[in-house]
Amino acid sequence: MSTTIIDDLGHTTIAGWYTRLADNPCPRRNHWQTKIIYYEAVAELLAGRPERPLTWKTIVGAARPRGCRSTFYEVTGVRARHAMVGELIAEGSMRSIEIAMRYQRPDPVEQLIDETKVWSFWPYRQHFAERARDPGDSPEPVLPSLREALLAWAGLHPALAAANSYRPPACAVEDLALLHRGRLAATRAESRLTEVLRHAR
Template sequence: MPARMDDTVSARWRRRLAGVRPDERRHWRTRTAYYAAVDRLLADGVPRPAWFDVIEAVRPKGSRSTFYEVTGAHAKYSLIQDLLAQDGVDSMQLALYYRRTCAVDQLIDEAKVWTYWPYRECLSMRYRVEEPDADASLDLLAATVGAWARRNTGLAIALSCAPPVCAVEDLLVLRPGEYSAVHAMGTLTQVVRDAIGGPADPTRWPVTFAL
């Protein structure tokens, strides 16, 4: 399971930007400054941040030109571009679902992936150590997404509680061929909503995933 998780579109995208070459690492640091800015705005209760709100919130300093290098239709190295470049049906469905007309919304989607990533790394480690069966793997994924949502409520609520796209990809990897991307997105959206509304109820997970 962890090996397949390392080969998702989101995993390859993050690995390419966050590692290896110094110029890529600089660009990743720039991106994360904008992710952190929109995360803070949402956590502070700004319901629909505008591009200039994000720029003002960037530390140490943001700019309009850099904002549009990081997000929007002409952004460099966007995750949505990587999804659109894939041939598979699941990736295409995900790209259509997560394709945003607003640059700030696209930034929010990537910020969800950024904040979720430490949770995902812990999940991957648990899969390696515990070697859970299929049902237990789903339970662990649900618990991980729920924990992320409860600790990042402002970000989790944004965009109608859309889950981090990397978590949706992981769900599709857990049960290849059994669930459509639309079904997986809807299921994890409900997990996020349940987590924000109160403690996760693990007994609902198998019911939610029933075909």
């Protein structure tokens, strides 16, 4: 695996979105902390009662220390601040636009679930990226290790993994398409990883 491709894992559009928000040092202007409140609420609701449909009201009710309608719609929906899909569209490459089109949803709850998947999967993604950076790794283990990371995450978060029809975390789709050096469209990458999650049960 070339150094360029491995380094690119640290500079994908979604990695840039995630780290820019998560690394904000100013607590009073840290929108990421508000997002995390709602990500945690979604993850907990799905884990506790996966058969119960999520609504903005149930998510707001589960958000701690206190959720409200206004902050919910700051985090998700068409007017959300710092939305992942908006970042992909703004980046403007064919791959980013393709991923954005797959993850752009009219339902703010589904959009929030998609972002929650990225947040929840991120530690697994970073472990995968660090393994890929190891110069001792040959190219062959890198792609299977992404699959292993996805399965490890799904094993601990089965309801979240199954939500939104098993759609994978968008960062995994971006990584898989990147690692194929343009030979795999993002739509195909999304389809492949969806099947991985669907058969992980």
